[in-house]
Amino acid sequence: MRSHGLQRISIAAAMLVLAACTTAPATTRESASAIPMSTSSATAGTKVPGLAVRGTFSSPVRACAGPTDWAGMPDLIRRLADAWHEPDSARRLAILDEVWAKDGVYQDPYSDPATGRAALSDVMGFGVAPGQYLELRSWESGDLHHQRIRMSWRHCCPSGIPLLEGTDIATIGADGRITKVVSFWNEFIEAPAETACDGPPGSPSGNDEPTAAAAEVCTGPDVDWSAIPAVAQGYGRAWNERDAAVRLALLEDVWAARGSYVDAPQGEPVRGRAAFVEHIEGFHAAGYGAYFEPRPFVEGDQHHNYLRMPWRFCDDDGNVVWVGEDVAELDEDGRISSVVGFFYD
Numbered sequence: 001m002r003s004h005g006l007q008r009i010s011i012a013a014a015m016l017v018l019a020a021c022t023t024a025p026a027t028t029r030e031s032a033s034a035i036p037m038s039t040s041s042a043t044a045g046t047k048v049p050g051l052a053v054r055g056t057f058s059s060p061v062r063a064c065a066g067p068t069d070w071a072g073m074p075d076l077i078r079r080l081a082d083a084w085h086e087p088d089s090a091r092r093l094a095i096l097d098e099v100w101a102k103d104g105v106y107q108d109p110y111s112d113p114a115t116g117r118a119a120l121s122d123v124m125g126f127g128v129a130p131g132q133y134l135e136l137r138s139w140e141s142g143d144l145h146h147q148r149i150r151m152s153w154r155h156c157c158p159s160g161i162p163l164l165e166g167t168d169i170a171t172i173g174a175d176g177r178i179t180k181v182v183s184f185w186n187e188f189i190e191a192p193a194e195t196a197c198d199g200p201p202g203s204p205s206g207n208d209e210p211t212a213a214a215a216e217v218c219t220g221p222d223v224d225w226s227a228i229p230a231v232a233q234g235y236g237r238a239w240n241e242r243d244a245a246v247r248l249a250l251l252e253d254v255w256a257a258r259g260s261y262v263d264a265p266q267g268e269p270v271r272g273r274a275a276f277v278e279h280i281e282g283f284h285a286a287g288y289g290a291y292f293e294p295r296p297f298v299e300g301d302q303h304h305n306y307l308r309m310p311w312r313f314c315d316d317d318g319n320v321v322w323v324g325e326d327v328a329e330l331d332e333d334g335r336i337s338s339v340v341g342f343f344y345d
Contacts (some may be wrong), residue, residue, distance in 0.1 A: 003091065005077040009293050030097055036222075057312040062154035068136045074144065076178065084124050084134055093121045101177040109303035115240065131158035137165070140344050142324075145264040147172040150327075150342045157197035166300065167308065169327050169340070182327070184308045185300035218314035229302055231334060232256075232294070232309045240291045256335040263341030289313050289321040305330045313343075 006007060048063040070078040079099045086092040096117040108113040128134065143150035149170040155163045166185040173179040221240070225233040230283045234254035241247040251273045261276055262269035270279045295310035304307070309324040324343025331337040 049308075064133075064135050064154060064160045064162050065149075066135075066160065067133045070136075071257055073136075076172070076176070077149065081134060083121075084258065086124075087130060089121060089125060092124060093117060096121055099177055099178045101173050101175075103331055104178055105180045106183070107181070107304060107306070109185055111298045127180045128155070129197075132156060132163070133158075137318055138344075142264040142344060143342055146262050146266075146269070146340065148340050150325075157324070159197065161197065163197065167325075182304075184303075184306075187297055218312060218318045218320060219289045220318060221293075221314075225294060228294050228297045228309070229307065231336060232297070232307060235309065235328070235336060235339075236294060236311065239283075241280075242284060244281060246279055247280060248273060251276060254335055256331050256333070256337045259336050259338060261341070263337045263343065269338075289315045295323070296326075307336075320328065 068081075070081045073081070076099055079095055083092050083095040083099070100117050100120060101118055104120070107119050112121075114120050135156050136149050137152040137154050143152075149172065151168040151170060152166075153168065154165050157163060163184060166183055167246060168181050168183045170178050171180040225236060228236075231254045234250050238247050238250040238254070241250060253272050255276065255312055258272055259276065260269040260271045261279065270276050291309050292313050297310065301310070307328040307330060308325055308326065311323070312320050313322040313324075315321055322343050324341065326339050326341045327336045328336045
């Protein structure tokens with residue numbers, strides 16, 4: 001969830017759809033990106049044309065802002081967006097040669113993995129029909145760290161009606177190409193892309209971008225965790241537990257022996273249960289706030305061996321300090337083998 005050597009960083013991320021450093025002092029923090037930005041690169045606080053601003057949505061179905069100008073995004077994201085929007089299969093495959101690893105894997109909640117450039121190109125060919133487009137929902141610096149990118153997107157009809165919202169987590173290989181994308185959706189649309197806009201709009205649940213009203217007050221430290229998967233319950237309770245022995249017992253049930261955790265302000269990942277127990281201890285000793293509580297969890301947040309855990313961190317008065325999500329990979333025993341944390345104010 002949160003590292004204890006931090007500073008709030010903000011730029012965040014977006015796009016994709018339908019198929020699809022050393023610990024810094026608390027006063028300063030730079031983006032850990034090794035991915036080149038385009039010449040008009042976005043920086044913290046920069047508004048990107050078409051960018052949906054967090055906390056301003058008042059209804060479950062959010063109107064699209066219009067086709068997004070991707071010029072301010074990192075080159076890797078901008079070119080991947082080009083591939084999703086490219087109707088010609090040969091040109092689309094040429095773009096994927098630039099940004100996608102030869103054996104890269106795309107995994108969404110409802111399909112078998114698409115492995116390799118040709119397989120992803122086929123998925124893209126069915127994903128975004130002519131006139132439809134993908135729109136950025138947010139882009140913050142904390143969404144790009146440790147060779148991971150968090151990409152939040154909205155899939156829109158030509159009329160501006162949103163079909164689908166979701167978040168993709170990309171892993172970047174040593175050569176700068178994407179080796180894996182795991183996609184989490186807030187809705188499942190059964191209609192083919194070319195006819196989906198003829199029906200009623202989807203109803204995104206909004207677990208990525210809480211409304212201002214929803215984010216003003218926390219539920220409280222006695223919040224009911226039962227609505228989320230058991231492994232996420234144990235993980236969240238371990239973060240809130242002040243007794244180290246009890247915390248370790250909780251982690252023994254849900255955390256693999258060599259499980260790893262990393263978020264944006266960290267240098268190297270924390271590995272193993274004992275080290276993670278100490279990491280959480282240090283976080284609470286820093287006095288950032290009081291407790292974590294889960295944000296709404298939807299079906300698409302857990303699939304295959306992946307789990308997205310949206311959360312908010314609260315102070316003693318019930319005010320939200322931070323909002324974020326941790327993305328976990330589970331081992332064959334159902335325990336967490338790795339977590340990558342993303343967060344924002």
